[in-house]
Amino acid sequence: MKEIEKRIKPYDANFTTMVPTAFVKAMRTCVLWQIIRFIVINLKMLVVVRKSH
Amino acid sequence: MARVIVMGGGVSGHTAATFAKKWLGKDHEVVVVTPNARWNWIPSNIWVGVGEMTKDDVTFELAPVYHKAGIDYRQAKALGIHPEGGSTHGDKPYIVIEYTGQGKEGQKEELTYDYLINATGPKLNFAATPGLGDANGLGEFTVSVCTADHAEHANHELQKIFEKAKHSKQTVLIGTGHGMCTCQGAAFEYIFNVEHEAKKAGVRDNLDIKWISNESFLGDFGIGGLHMKRGGYAASSRLFAESLFSERGVNWTIGAAVTQVEKGKAHYEQLDGTTGVIDFDFAMLIPPFAGVGLKAIAKDGTDITDQMFAPNGFMKVDANYAAGAYENWKASDWPKTYQSTVADNVFAVGIAFAPPHPISKPMKSPSGRDIFPTPPRTGMPSGIIGKTVAHSICDKILKGKNAHLHEASMAHMGAACVASAGKGLTNGTAAALTVYPVVPDFETYPGLGRDLDYTFGEIGLAGHWIKHILHHMFIYKAKLNPGWTLIPE
Amino acid sequence: MIKELLIYPDERILTPCTDVRIFDSKLWDVIENMKDTMEANNLDALSAIQIAIPYNIIVIKHHGIYKEYINPRIIRVDGKMQNIESTPYYPNIEQNIPRHGSISIIYDDRHGNTHTALIDDPWLSGTIQRKIDYLFGGTFLAKLPKAQRDMVIDTLAKGGIVASEEICPLFSPKDYFVSFADKLLILSALSLLAPLTTWGKNHIAAIIMAKNIFLISVVLIMIGFFFFAQWQAKRYKQCTSCQIGNNIGVIVKRFVAVAILGIASYFILG
Ligand SMILES: Cc1cc2nc3c(=O)[nH]c(=O)nc-3n(C[C@H](O)[C@H](O)[C@H](O)COP(=O)(O)OP(=O)(O)OC[C@H]3O[C@@H](n4cnc5c(N)ncnc54)[C@H](O)[C@@H]3O)c2cc1C
Numbered sequence: 001m002k003e004i005e006k007r008i009k010p011y012d013a014n015f016t017t018m019v020p021t022a023f024v025k026a027m028r029t030c031v032l033w034q035i036i037r038f039i040v041i042n043l044k045m046l047v048v049v050r051k052s053h
Numbered sequence: 054m055a056r057v058i059v060m061g062g063g064v065s066g067h068t069a070a071t072f073a074k075k076w077l078g079k080d081h082e083v084v085v086v087t088p089n090a091r092w093n094w095i096p097s098n099i100w101v102g103v104g105e106m107t108k109d110d111v112t113f114e115l116a117p118v119y120h121k122a123g124i125d126y127r128q129a130k131a132l133g134i135h136p137e138g139g140s141t142h143g144d145k146p147y148i149v150i151e152y153t154g155q156g157k158e159g160q161k162e163e164l165t166y167d168y169l170i171n172a173t174g175p176k177l178n179f180a181a182t183p184g185l186g187d188a189n190g191l192g193e194f195t196v197s198v199c200t201a202d203h204a205e206h207a208n209h210e211l212q213k214i215f216e217k218a219k220h221s222k223q224t225v226l227i228g229t230g231h232g233m234c235t236c237q238g239a240a241f242e243y244i245f246n247v248e249h250e251a252k253k254a255g256v257r258d259n260l261d262i263k264w265i266s267n268e269s270f271l272g273d274f275g276i277g278g279l280h281m282k283r284g285g286y287a288a289s290s291r292l293f294a295e296s297l298f299s300e301r302g303v304n305w306t307i308g309a310a311v312t313q314v315e316k317g318k319a320h321y322e323q324l325d326g327t328t329g330v331i332d333f334d335f336a337m338l339i340p341p342f343a344g345v346g347l348k349a350i351a352k353d354g355t356d357i358t359d360q361m362f363a364p365n366g367f368m369k370v371d372a373n374y375a376a377g378a379y380e381n382w383k384a385s386d387w388p389k390t391y392q393s394t395v396a397d398n399v400f401a402v403g404i405a406f407a408p409p410h411p412i413s414k415p416m417k418s419p420s421g422r423d424i425f426p427t428p429p430r431t432g433m434p435s436g437i438i439g440k441t442v443a444h445s446i447c448d449k450i451l452k453g454k455n456a457h458l459h460e461a462s463m464a465h466m467g468a469a470c471v472a473s474a475g476k477g478l479t480n481g482t483a484a485a486l487t488v489y490p491v492v493p494d495f496e497t498y499p500g501l502g503r504d505l506d507y508t509f510g511e512i513g514l515a516g517h518w519i520k521h522i523l524h525h526m527f528i529y530k531a532k533l534n535p536g537w538t539l540i541p542e
Numbered sequence: 543m544i545k546e547l548l549i550y551p552d553e554r555i556l557t558p559c560t561d562v563r564i565f566d567s568k569l570w571d572v573i574e575n576m577k578d579t580m581e582a583n584n585l586d587a588l589s590a591i592q593i594a595i596p597y598n599i600i601v602i603k604h605h606g607i608y609k610e611y612i613n614p615r616i617i618r619v620d621g622k623m624q625n626i627e628s629t630p631y632y633p634n635i636e637q638n639i640p641r642h643g644s645i646s647i648i649y650d651d652r653h654g655n656t657h658t659a660l661i662d663d664p665w666l667s668g669t670i671q672r673k674i675d676y677l678f679g680g681t682f683l684a685k686l687p688k689a690q691r692d693m694v695i696d697t698l699a700k701g702g703i704v705a706s707e708e709i710c711p712l713f714s715p716k717d718y719f720v721s722f723a724d725k726l727l728i729l730s731a732l733s734l735l736a737p738l739t740t741w742g743k744n745h746i747a748a749i750i751m752a753k754n755i756f757l758i759s760v761v762l763i764m765i766g767f768f769f770f771a772q773w774q775a776k777r778y779k780q781c782t783s784c785q786i787g788n789n790i791g792v793i794v795k796r797f798v799a800v801a802i803l804g805i806a807s808y809f810i811l812g
Contacts, residue, residue, distance in 0.1 A: 023787070025300070028513040029480055032797055033790065036768060038515035041485045045519075048467040048487040048507050049541045052437060269615040269648070270678075280558045280679070289558040289678040308617040308648065325617045325646040325658040380563040380654075414561050414613065416648065419658060500596050501560055 055081045055167040055450045058148060060131040060347075062087030062115060064095065064432050065403025065439035066172030067531055068542060073443040074124050075538065081450060083123075084164065088130040088153040091115060092531055093201050096432060097524050099242045101204035102337070103250045104212060105476045108201045111528075118532055128154035129162070131173065133348035134361065136396035138165075144352075146396065168446045171368050171393075171401040172439060175342035178231075184314030185230045185340055194314045195230065195336040198243055207337055211247065214335040218256035223334040226319060228265035230338030232310030232424040235275045237266055238431070240339050241294075242472045247337075248301050249475025249482075263331060264298065264305040265338075267424050269324060269416055271295050271307055275426035277413045279488045279508055280501055290486075293510060297474070297484070306331070308416070310424045311338060326419040342404065342427070344368070349395070361395045367407035369394045374409050382410055384464035384494035384502075391442050392458065400442045403435035412492055433468050434491060436542030437461050464492040467507055471520040474512065483516030543575050544582045545593035547630050550698055555631055558679035559589075559596045561613045565654035569599075573610055573652060576601045585630060587669045589676040592631065600673040604666055611649040614674055617658075618646040625668040627682055635694055639682050641668040716774060719767035723796055726756040726763075730803050734810050750811055757800050764793045 027033050057077070059070040062085050074083040091112040100106040119126035129150040138144040140163060147165040152158055177199050179186030184194050196207035214223050227244040229237060244264055251257040272278050272294030279290045298305055308324035319331045319338070344366020349358045362368055370393060373386035386409040393399035401407075412428045441461035448456035467489035474482045487509055493502025530540040548555050562569055572595055576588050580603060590599040600611040621643030628636045644662035647670065651657060661667045672682055683691045733753040736746050771789040 027790075028482055031479065031514070032794065034514040034518075036765065037511065037513055038518055041511060041515055041519060044509060045469040045485070045487055048469050048489055049433070051489060051507060052433070052466040052468075053541070269617070277561075278558075289680075291678045292680055292684070306618075308615065323617050323646075324615070324648045325660070327618060327646065380565070382563075417656065495560075495563075501558065 056084060056165065057081065057168045057170070057446055057450075058084045058086060058164060058166040059170045059172055060086050060148065061172035061174055061403075061405065062089065062092060062126075063172060063174045063403065063435075065174075065405075065435040066170065067092060067439075068436045069170050069172060069402055069439035069443040070124055071122060071533060071537075072440050073447055074122050076443070076447040077450060079123065082125060084125040084127060084166075085115075085119060086127045086129050086131050086148070086150050086164070087115070088128065089115070090128055090154055091201075092118070094524060094528050094531070095199075096239075096520075098198050098201055098204040099239065099246055099473055100476055101201055102196075102198040102207040102211070102243055103246045103476075104208045105246075105250070108205050111524075112201050113528065113532060122533055127162075127164075128152060129157075131347060132161075133350055134169065134171075134399070135350050135352070136361070136393075136399060137352035139350070139352040139354070146398070167398060168449070169396075169399045170439075170442060170446070171347070171399065171405045172403050173345045173347065174404045176345045176366065177340045178343040179340045181341050181343075182231045182311055182314065182338075185311070185338060194316050195319075195338045197340060198239065198337060199236075199339065210335060211250075214260075215251065215254050215256050217334070218251070218254075218259040220259075222259050222261065224261045224263065224332060226263045226265060226331055226333035226336040226338070228263075228306075228311075228338060229267050229341075229426075230311045230314070231341040232267050232312075232322075232422055233427050234267055234339050234341045235427045235429045236339050236342070237268060237274050237426060238429065238470065238472055240264075240266065240337070241274075242474070243337055244303060245297075245301060245474035245482075246476065248303065249477070262301075262303045263333070264303050265309050265311065265319065265321060265331065266305075266307055267310055267426055269308045269414065269425065271298060271305055273413050273426060275411075275413055275429040276488060276491060277493060279486065279510065280503065280505060290510065293484075293512075297512065301474075308424055310418070310422055312422075314338070322418055322420065322422055322424070324416055324418050324424050344405065344407075357395065361393060361399075363407035365407065368399075368401035368405055370401050370406045372407070372409040374407070376410055379415055384462075384490070384492055384496065386410065387462050387464045387492050389460040389462045390445065390458040391438060391461075400446070402438045402442050404430050406438075428492075430463075431468050431470060433470070433542055434463055434466055437466060440542060462492075464490050464494050466491055471516055471523060473517065473520050476517065476521075479514070481517030481521075482512055482514060483520045484510060484512040485516035485519060486510040544578045545575050547579065547583060548592055548594055549630065550632050554594055555591060555676065555681060556679050557591060557596045559591055559598045559677045562597050562599060562650070565612075565650070565652060569597075569612075570652060572597070572599060573601060577608055583630060587673055589673045591676050598677050600670065600677070602666065602669055602673070604663075610652055611647070611670065611673075612652065614647050614649040614670065614677075616645050616647055616671070616674060620644045623664055623668070625664070625672075627668065627672055629672065629682060631681060632683075632694070632698065635698070637682060637686060637690075637694065639668075639672070639685050641671050643667060645670065716767055716771050719763055719770065720792060720796075723760045723763045723767070726760050727796065727799050727803070729753075730756045730760075730807075734803070734806055737810060746811070750807070753803075753807060757804060760796055760800050764796050768793055 059066045070085045092115050093112045097111040129152040132149045134148050136146050145165045147163045152160045197203040228240050251260045270291045272290035309321045311321050313320040322328045349361035351357045370388045370391045372388040376386045391400045408428045413426045416425045438461050441459045445458040468491045469487045472484045489504050489507035495502045530537045580588050587602040590597045598613045602609045619642035623643045624638050625641040627639045645667050646660050648658045730753045733749050736749050
């Protein structure tokens with residue numbers, strides 16, 4: 001059984017929900033990609049912090 | 054020489070006191086009255102609660118920092134405010150404090166002030182739900198992660214469960230412990246950190262992890278949910294949250310008020326009137342928040358607490374408390390200067406001020422029980438408000454009583470929030486979210502009430518790095534190390 | 543009044559909706575328009591966003607009676623079923639969607655009074671779930687496995703809906719990034735041959751310096767490439783060679799080359 005199938009049992013609240021694909025999940029911990037995201041998220045957060053002061 | 058007293062040395066009080074001292078210099082006095090000897094970076098308590106950090110990692114001694122800054126530090130708790138003066142002080146307003154340390158435990162003292170900032174944060178109101186925690190906070194049946202001590206205790210109990218899970222099935226219940234809790238974010242972080250640690254410990258398969266909360270949909274977070282741009286359109290935090298819960302195998306019960314806790318059992322009522330019981334082996338349920346119970350006394354000795362404070366114990370400030378029903382709520386109801394309604398030299402910042410109304414849609418079960426999140430006031434708004442009020446007070450002292458008050462409304466303020474979902478340098482994840490503004494402004498942004506260009510969310514390892522860096526950055530800042538003023542709130 | 547229905551690929555359908563706060567004649571007009579639109583198109587259920595009104599309103603015709611659900615939330619679910627569903631947003635498409643057989647909801651009526659209801663009629667339950675998906679900015683396709691979702695989108699695209707400007711460009715300026723990066727990589731690789739020459743120490747040091755600059759440039763160019771490609775992908779939605787997977791592939795290959803060259807030069811050039 002796949003990891004995800006193991007978690008989804010009948011009569012659970014979450015069986016009709018979309019779950020991310022393996023690719024999406026791999027990207028979440030892919031160091032190279034996350035370095036790029038790190039820069040982007042920091043910039044976005046700085047914008048919000050600036051706008052709030 | 055003027056004296057500014059700050060009651061409460063938490064996120065907002067510490068920010069206000071340190072900036073006030075910096076701007077006022079040696080000519081004026083800044084006093085901090087706070088019962089704790091150590092400062093705590095509260096968001097990292099989550100990691101203490103799963104054993105990834107120790108109490109020492111998330112706290113530091115306040116005395117040396119205040120000594121260095123020239124702030125008069127009283128390890129004491131404030132009991133009451135006398136905004137009109139009285140006793141031996143004539144018309145001079147004063148507060149009554151009771152020491153909890155510095156060798157003067159139990160002693161009372163009266164301190165006069167020119168300006169007072171109330172930054173006393175929340176009282177963790179465990180008593181609101183029978184069986185939730187106990188009067189001292191450390192629960193008999195459930196644990197909490199709201200203070201560093203609670204978090205240490207939570208981890209202690211959690212490790213026992215992990216040990217048992219090596220041999221038998223265990224159920225973990227995490228969420229909110231009352232119909233009107235806020236701070237779902239903290240429970241959200243905790244549940245995913247527990248899940249992550251369980252995987253690392255190799256006991257995930259024997260752990261049934263359940264979520265219970267008072268939100269009417271997953272991803273409400275007390276701010277009515279948020280919407281993020283995804284490839285040109287907006288996606289709701291509900292889809293984001295449901296997808297994360299499913300992926301990590303966490304079951305949820307929503308629209309639920311925990312009504313009573315017994316050993317291993319949580320009773321709840323849901324918005325549709327159903328009642329039920331969840332059996333658990335370990336439960337971390339966030340208590341509802343109330344004001345810390347400060348008293349206000351007029352010069353003639355009459356109790357004016359109900360004029361100065363809302364019924365929930367939070368201090369009334371320049372907000373519109375008469376907005377009435379949901380349909381009348383406006384962004385402009387939210388306070389701007391945080392000046393008390395009773396005395397113009399008293400301000401309340403952070404969690405201590407009384408919000409005019411919730412942000413999420415108020416809802417009741419058929420039995421009449423309120424079940425919806427109360428508005429959160431997270432770290433970033435708390436810090437910004439603290440700094441803004443310090444600025445107003447300093448201007449009044451330095452430029453004259455009529456100086457213009459600075460404004461910082463949560464309806465014009467964003468929040469940047471990083472919610473950890475597991476700690477680890479290469480396998481950690483966190484959801485990085487920003488919302489702008491925190492309080493939806495339906496007049497300026499018709500429809501969703503928020504500016505989608507500044508609202509976004511994403512989950513990944515990068516978010517974890519940011520969370521970890523923030524931990525060090527904020528502790529560095531709070532210790533007033535060189536360059537501390539450059540670090541934003 | 544009969545309103546125009548949003549039909550794929552109108553992206554307004556993905557707008558999440560807000561709660562109704564004021565229950566007055568404006569709301570009632572919207573509800574009437576929804577009913578008129580349902581009558582005109584012979585529909586059994588409609589979300590307000592399907593006529594481009596971003597509010598949490600659902601109207602369902604069940605056994606000939608109109609039911610109005612305002613600000614609905616699903617509090618509890620029970621049972622599962624596979625529901626054959628279609629929706630006017632994706633014309634002529636039928637899909638088997640996983641749904642709950644029975645749900646418990648809380649909602650407001652047109653006067654703002656709150657009600658709860660246990661819905662165990664499978665048709666009604668499935669329909670409410672589908673309509674609530676719309677309110678939160680999703681369509682039923684979100685509930686399908688990715689392969690199937692792509693297939694549906696593909697079928698719709700072949701139905702002639704794809705606009706002509708969305709055709710994939712054969713050549714794009716982003717190829718300049720790749721070709722320049724590759725040239726730098728080749729030059730860096732050549733630098734590894736330096737020890738075979740009889741050049742002096744200074745020369746070799748200069749070559750190593752240049753090689754380092756080249757390798758760092760490749761990384762920077764690839765970051766630039768990424769943002770450019772992302773921006774471009776937004777303009778050409780149907781273009782498979784613009785998709786993020788391909789772009790990441792291009793980037794990862796170059797990063798690996800940089801890493802190998804870096805390590806090799808550490809051992810060869812010292
Ligand atoms: C587990 C957890 C995780 C969180 N995570 C995040 C996060 O990731 N991001 C985020 O933005 N926010 C987070 N928050 C919220 C954040 O911690 C609060 O918004 C913030 O601490 C509020 O600041 P405050 O100054 O109002 O209150 P506090 O920081 O609670 O400070 C109140 C202070 O007043 C003192 N005090 C109490 N009674 C008295 C009295 N009678 N007299 C004098 N002093 C008194 C207390 O000892 C305390 O020092 C989290 C909260 C919790 C509980």
